[in-house]
Amino acid sequence: MERLSESQHSLLLIKPDGVSRHLQPYVLDTVREAGLTVLCHHRILLDEDDIRRAFADMRRSENPLEHLTLDLWYAHRPMEVIVVRGGDDTVETAAAVKRKARAAYRLGVWANVVHTPDHWEEFALQLSVFGQHCPDCRALLAGTDFGDYEDVTQAYPPGISLPPRWRDPEALRAVVEPMWRDPSSCVWRPTYPPLYEAPRRADGPRDHVVCVTRSPNQLSFDNLVAAVMAALPGIDFPQAFEVIFTSLHHAEFPLAAGTLAECRGYADSLWDTGLRTVIRALDEDFRYPAGDGLRGDEMPGDELPGDRRPAVRKVLA
Numbered sequence: 001m002e003r004l005s006e007s008q009h010s011l012l013l014i015k016p017d018g019v020s021r022h023l024q025p026y027v028l029d030t031v032r033e034a035g036l037t038v039l040c041h042h043r044i045l046l047d048e049d050d051i052r053r054a055f056a057d058m059r060r061s062e063n064p065l066e067h068l069t070l071d072l073w074y075a076h077r078p079m080e081v082i083v084v085r086g087g088d089d090t091v092e093t094a095a096a097v098k099r100k101a102r103a104a105y106r107l108g109v110w111a112n113v114v115h116t117p118d119h120w121e122e123f124a125l126q127l128s129v130f131g132q133h134c135p136d137c138r139a140l141l142a143g144t145d146f147g148d149y150e151d152v153t154q155a156y157p158p159g160i161s162l163p164p165r166w167r168d169p170e171a172l173r174a175v176v177e178p179m180w181r182d183p184s185s186c187v188w189r190p191t192y193p194p195l196y197e198a199p200r201r202a203d204g205p206r207d208h209v210v211c212v213t214r215s216p217n218q219l220s221f222d223n224l225v226a227a228v229m230a231a232l233p234g235i236d237f238p239q240a241f242e243v244i245f246t247s248l249h250h251a252e253f254p255l256a257a258g259t260l261a262e263c264r265g266y267a268d269s270l271w272d273t274g275l276r277t278v279i280r281a282l283d284e285d286f287r288y289p290a291g292d293g294l295r296g297d298e299m300p301g302d303e304l305p306g307d308r309r310p311a312v313r314k315v316l317a
């Protein structure tokens with residue numbers, strides 16, 4: 001196999017759900033239809049240290065939650081790597097193949113069939129691990145050395161870190177793994193998790209909510225959850241994680257409720273940390289339940305089919 005050029009190579013990682021559903025032929029056909037040449041195709045089985053190295057651009061010590069999700073998703077589960085060559089836009093072409101495969105077969109955020117790197121540096125880093133047992137892949141990366149993988153340029157700028165208690169892998173696993181294994185316990189359950197409200201409520205009608213929009217790519221999973229915990233005093237890790245985990249499955253997901261002034265304060269704090277939000281005004285016929293906070297089974301009014309969002313009037317911020 002010839003030595004790689006930085007612009008003309010990429011890879012596709014068929015994830016565990018894609019392998020278990022036997023989607024390899026579809027992905028390969030789509031690769032060839034896009035005009036890419038398959039240079040290498042093989043099965044891999046990664047352990048936790050392989051994952052640490054392959055995703056060293058998100059350092060495990062700084063992003064323990066991100067790496068826990070990768071361990072749960074990828075470790076000790078069969079996956080397949082397809083190394084491809086094309087023109088000067090190979091990275092973008094491979095990404096288009098990924099999007100087409102996901103559009104056809106994805107079942108959710110954690111069952112989205114295939115991964116591709118965003119740029120050459122990410123490709124080289126991941127292939128150095130995904131292809132470590134393949135002579136052709138090693139030859140392709142000849143002269144590329146990541147050493148002990150501790151000095152890899154980081155994918156995300158420094159963000160807010162989780163509190164020390166929630167940087168412990170075992171403490172994280174105790175909360176995260178049950179939700180991961182059974183998304184119906186949070187993501188698809190018929191009621192909302194309780195919305196955050198300030199310990200000391202402001203005067204005025206509590207008729208607005210702050211919704212989390214799609215997570216920005218410049219924040220790690222750890223940064224996203226830590227941002228929620230920093231912006232909303234008193235919210236605990238399990239609720240903050242559940243909100244972020246669930247928001248990944250929805251275009252908008254309500255996080256906090258209160259007066260318009262309170263919600264603007266929450267939104268400003270969240271935007272300052274890099275988390276994108278929008279404020280929604282609830283319909284006039286919405287009846288805010290006393291005591292427990294907002295619950296999906298107590299929402300009268302117009303809900304969208306297949307959605308669990310409260311009816312709203314307009315975007316306010």
